[in-house]
Amino acid sequence: MCPQPAVSSAAFLIADPTRATMLMALADGHARPAGELAYAAGVTAQTASSHLSKLLAGGLLLVQTQGRHRYYRLAGSHVALALENLASIAPVPAGGMVRRMPRSREARDLQFARCCYDHLAGGLGVAITQALQDRALVVATDDKQFDVTPAGVEWFNSMGLDMAGLKPTRRGLARQCLDWTERRHHLAGPLGVAFMTQLCAKGWVRRLKNSRAVQVTPKGWAGLKEQLGVDEREVQASV
Structure with missing residues (x-):
């Protein structure tokens, strides 16, 4: 057996x-x-x-x-x-409607932007990942991965990442991670980790000491808007 x-x-x-x-x-x-x-x-x-x-x-x-x-x-x-995967599992309510309790400030902050262990998740993580796909910098594959295009390699390098030095794990270089609050995928894997690290190093985002929540700085919003077209008001309205 x-x-x-x-x-x-x-x-x-x-x-x-x-x-x-x-x-x-x-x-x-x-x-x-x-x-x-x-x-x-x-x-x-x-x-x-x-x-x-x-x-x-x-x-x-x-x-x-x-x-x-x-x-x-x-x-x-x-x-x-x-x-994260377990948290994303929930029954679909009959009729597609569900009553929700008002969310706390902490819950709203976590849904907006948070750390998923070592990469960026929440509404912001999903919005950035979608922007990367819209600009054909990464392409979703059927095996829950993202292929990084030549244009994507060039863009990530321009953001300060060493793409040639990134080593894929057995699950690949760039993985689709299902976001438990947004029910859409954000960028994970070694590329997601390196990208999150670089966003922190550039002063675009800050990891809070005693929370999974992530804050975006004014410099970060300006950079995300310029580089990817990610707008603060649009992300706030989507979560």
Whole structure:
């Protein structure tokens, strides 16, 4: 009998609301102490410790010790990808209509622009990816990848990326990542990571310290408008 992947064990760990909250709090790629994760999940330190032990044993988290402090992070981008993909799964409501509770400021900020572990997601990430496709800088393929065109290689190089130095993973150089708030794809993979890093280096976007939300600077909006035609008001209106 062929062994089966341990889907049920990982699903069991993620399914618990407290553990899911902790995992999503780490989905920006940063490491955080148990106390911060306990606060995010609204549980006691003892309860948080029990959940974190299970997540460590299940291979979803890694822990780093510095002195007396222990910092937890996701075991890798594959865990963040699984979380994002699971979050994008939702039943289609009958009649196509659904009542929604008013969103909090934090929820609006995350939908507008956020880190998906190490690349840009949310309405902004989707808008940028669409602009790249509209300008034929990247082309979507049937295997959930993006092919970078010669014009795209030239453009990314002009933005400060070293395209010749980027190494594809087993999932390729540029991957389509389904955005869980927008239900459309944004740019992921090594190219998505390098592009996000460069946007930060250019001072176009800022990653917030204690949130997955990403802020766009005035310089960034001007650059995105000039380079890709991405307009702040249009992105705000779409989310």
